Amino acid sequence: MPTTSTNRPLAFVTGASNGIGTEIARELATRGFDIIGTGRSASVDSVAERLRALGATVYPLHADLSTYDGVENLWKQVQEIGKPLDIAVLNAGISIGGSFATDTDLDDELELIALNINAVVHLAKRVAPGMLARGTGRILITSSISATTPTPYETVYGPSKAFGYSFAESLREELRGTGVTVTALLPGATDSDFHQRAGMGTTAIGKGRKNDKRLVAGQGVDALLAGKDHVVGGDRATRRTAFLNRFLPESFKARRQGAIARP
Numbered sequence: 001m002p003t004t005s006t007n008r009p010l011a012f013v014t015g016a017s018n019g020i021g022t023e024i025a026r027e028l029a030t031r032g033f034d035i036i037g038t039g040r041s042a043s044v045d046s047v048a049e050r051l052r053a054l055g056a057t058v059y060p061l062h063a064d065l066s067t068y069d070g071v072e073n074l075w076k077q078v079q080e081i082g083k084p085l086d087i088a089v090l091n092a093g094i095s096i097g098g099s100f101a102t103d104t105d106l107d108d109e110l111e112l113i114a115l116n117i118n119a120v121v122h123l124a125k126r127v128a129p130g131m132l133a134r135g136t137g138r139i140l141i142t143s144s145i146s147a148t149t150p151t152p153y154e155t156v157y158g159p160s161k162a163f164g165y166s167f168a169e170s171l172r173e174e175l176r177g178t179g180v181t182v183t184a185l186l187p188g189a190t191d192s193d194f195h196q197r198a199g200m201g202t203t204a205i206g207k208g209r210k211n212d213k214r215l216v217a218g219q220g221v222d223a224l225l226a227g228k229d230h231v232v233g234g235d236r237a238t239r240r241t242a243f244l245n246r247f248l249p250e251s252f253k254a255r256r257q258g259a260i261a262r263p
């Protein structure tokens with residue numbers, strides 16, 4: 001639970017217990033925000049201790065966001081804190097590697113959709129009306145560079161991230177001129193537990209070069225605070241790939257991606 005009560009602005013970050021989300025929360029704490037950080041595991045408590053050392057008041061909350069009730073219970077706890085959200089970062093997400101036809105499990109894929117799509121819609125539905133009523137707020141949705149290419153051997157993941165990107169741009173337009181902005185963060189491959197957890201540790205992409213998660217988080221927070229529509233997270237090569245993906249045929253990108261994601 002929080003150690004003090006402050007007048008600092010408040011940021012809500014899902015998936016703050018690990019990887020990019022931890023770094024986004026750290027970046028926001030450094031820039032003067034208090035943090036409601038969520039995680040499925042107990043790591044969210046140790047992350048909270050680290051953020052408190054930066055001077056933030058931190059509310060660590062545990063939630064499984066792959067179920068409707070998990071999201072609703074989390075939202076109830078956020079409301080009990082009794083403070084308006086200045087920022088909401090909808091970041092928690094997973095991938096699943098492997099052949100869709102022969103390897104992967106349908107239940108796992110439906111859980112991915114529930115977390116990467118349903119929970120984003122669900123939380124945005126809870127967050128946006130309050131921000132709109134106050135005429136101020138910033139929402140960041142962690143999509144992926146995978147939104148710009150087919151993703152064979154992560155066949156459900158890429159489409160789930162394409163949803164997040166398009167959802168962010170759509171909601172942003174609806175809210176234009178209201179004081180509430182929506183930004184999509186599209187990281188390239190980034191150094192977190194993400195690929196290992198997806199069962200992709202031995203694939204070329206899993207073993208390949210990764211972007212620094214601090215760089216990616218900093219770029220996301222910069223774009224969020226500037227109210228930009230989206231930002232590609234990563235180094236120059238990552239940004240170049242995302243740019244070229246706009247012009248390349250889907251069939252070409254699918255073959256290229258399949259070659260590095262194949263088990």
Ligand SMILES: NC(=O)c1ccc[n+]([C@@H]2O[C@H](COP(=O)([O-])OP(=O)(O)OC[C@H]3O[C@@H](n4cnc5c(N)ncnc54)[C@H](OP(=O)(O)O)[C@@H]3O)[C@@H](O)[C@H]2O)c1
Nearest residue numbers: 015017018019020039040041065093144189190192193194
């Ligand atoms: N790393 C990459 O290469 C990469 C590239 C592009 C986009 N992204 C996106 O970046 C976001 C963060 O990924 P990451 O790289 O930081 O991965 P990560 O290190 O595996 O972290 C994922 C986060 O999501 C949380 N989470 C997972 N399942 C959950 C569930 N059912 N309910 C609630 N929280 C859950 C995890 O909580 P616990 O750890 O507590 O279980 C963790 O905080 C994801 O949306 C991902 O799609 C990542």
